[in-house]
Amino acid sequence: MDNRLFFPATQRNRKSIKEVLSRILLTRGFILEIGSGSGEHGVVFQKYFPEITWQSSDPELIHRNSISSWIEHEELNLKMPQPLDINVEKIPWEIPSELLLSIQGIISINMIHIASWNCIRALFNESGKLLSNGKFLMLYGPFKIGNKHISQSNELFDNSLKMQNKSWGVRDLGEVSEEAAKNGFIEEQLIRMPAYNFSVIYRKISIKDSELCFKHF
Numbered sequence: 001m002d003n004r005l006f007f008p009a010t011q012r013n014r015k016s017i018k019e020v021l022s023r024i025l026l027t028r029g030f031i032l033e034i035g036s037g038s039g040e041h042g043v044v045f046q047k048y049f050p051e052i053t054w055q056s057s058d059p060e061l062i063h064r065n066s067i068s069s070w071i072e073h074e075e076l077n078l079k080m081p082q083p084l085d086i087n088v089e090k091i092p093w094e095i096p097s098e099l100l101l102s103i104q105g106i107i108s109i110n111m112i113h114i115a116s117w118n119c120i121r122a123l124f125n126e127s128g129k130l131l132s133n134g135k136f137l138m139l140y141g142p143f144k145i146g147n148k149h150i151s152q153s154n155e156l157f158d159n160s161l162k163m164q165n166k167s168w169g170v171r172d173l174g175e176v177s178e179e180a181a182k183n184g185f186i187e188e189q190l191i192r193m194p195a196y197n198f199s200v201i202y203r204k205i206s207i208k209d210s211e212l213c214f215k216h217f
């Protein structure tokens, strides 16, 4: 059965995200994607970076079914694993051992603004445990900078999120990076993306060093 879902934003942002990934991905190892949604990003990136293994995940069955259908549709069954059922708040995440052994980074695209702060804490906390020093966690999406929206469209979007769910909302980058630092991540790169979005690359270093770096900012 074809369970593919189509998320229009993935058509618009895949090219610019791919360019960022080209700069940070190593040539082998697993990428764990959190909140993969339809799975369209996963299959595109798996095809573009054939040396790595793209491990998608999502807590929603309808999304995992879509991801599986996309994998089949793109004839990636032999290359790309089936999606994992990961809800960031349900810890520890159940991760296959081969992924644990060769994970090079974790990516989450357009997820943290449609999740509660507890989810953000859990994302950094669990990622901090899974990733050894030198590995990365990349977030993509809209952020406030200095607690201010960078565009009117982001502000309207933030209001609409909060109307849907009080615990959702466009996050302040400083607050997110503070949470990251508590778990041993430094904000290594902040890349401005189209449509008032950012890619943020966090790098895992020792907790002691990350606290020093954060104070320095």
Ligand SMILES: C[S@@+](CC[C@H](N)C(=O)[O-])C[C@H]1O[C@@H](n2cnc3c(N)ncnc32)[C@H](O)[C@@H]1O
Residues within 6 Å of the ligand: 007, 009, 010, 034, 035, 036, 037, 038, 041, 058, 059, 060, 063, 086, 087, 088, 089, 108, 109, 110, 111, 114, 115, 119
């Ligand atoms: C706006 S969609 C983005 C999907 C995809 N990354 C994209 O860019 O099209 C947010 C995704 O985050 C997932 N999500 C929501 N809460 C989550 C949680 N607590 N843990 C993991 N994923 C979550 C949703 O199921 C959904 O697939």
